[in-house]
Amino acid sequence: MSVCYALPGAAWQRALELPAGSTVRDAIAASGFAAEHPGVDPYAHGIAVFGALRGPGHVLESGERVDILRPLTFDPMESRRRRARHKAAAAAKKAAAD
Template sequence: MGNETPAMTVWVVYARPHQAWRRQVDLPAGATVAQALAASGFTQAFPDVDPWQAGVGVFGRRVQPGHSLSGGDRVEIYRALVFDPMESRRRRAAHRARKSPGARPPRTPKAPR
């Protein structure tokens, strides 16, 4: 019966274009996201990647380095977007409109009054 802090397990993940990197890390209760990143060895595995540039989150919600973790959390290191999602959607919609017969022409924006 010592003064041991109960341990918790979290995952640290980083999705690359063709492969996912993930590490299971055992930390003391109350550990932070920054401590999880340090314990995972992420900076050694990817010395040219700043995890805070594109953001870090827990289960899809962006968090700060001091965010406290709970057992079973998944710390996600995000990558910068390669394309603009809205522009990609517009291109797909225009492509579908060209392919389907009898499709309406694209709408033109209204002129200012």
Template sequence: MVNEPSAAPQLSVCVCYALPGHVWLREVMLPVDATVADALAASGFAQAFPVVKPWERGVGIFGRATEPQARLADGDRVEIYRGLSFDPKESRRRRADHRRSKTARNGRVRPAGLF
């Protein structure tokens, strides 16, 4: 019986980038000591989206921002963030204004600060 060399341990990591109506997703196999930057390079993200600079908007692992040199664990999901299509504060203001105008039209008065 011949002893075969065992394969080097590897990590399975998912790299994703969400666009409106479309999700780009790649699963890559990397060495155990791989970093987030290694995962991005192996995924082919730069070729698929040549004009997107992933570190400009941020990159994270399971929703937590991270740095390029951060080490990965098996099963990690590397997320490439994009800019928001709207300002959350402005959306909240518009919803509050809409509720106020709706209340005024119905003749009901709500205490200030309760929406």
């Protein structure tokens, strides 16, 4: 299994071998994340296992990847609204040209 933390332009990852029954919390502790990223709370923005949100007590299976999530840098809903406005403006411009 492994623990990953994506950073802008890079990714931090540690491969681990833990005993059966180990949890997300165990994996993060064993990875050395706290020493590598002092001051970063790995649970602040959630934890995912292969993209599915999981809690610290989630029991891991062999080969699973624990992802430590970061805050979003943009609001996805606002991005969708902005794309819709842009698409509508382009369609209106095209209609006016026809």
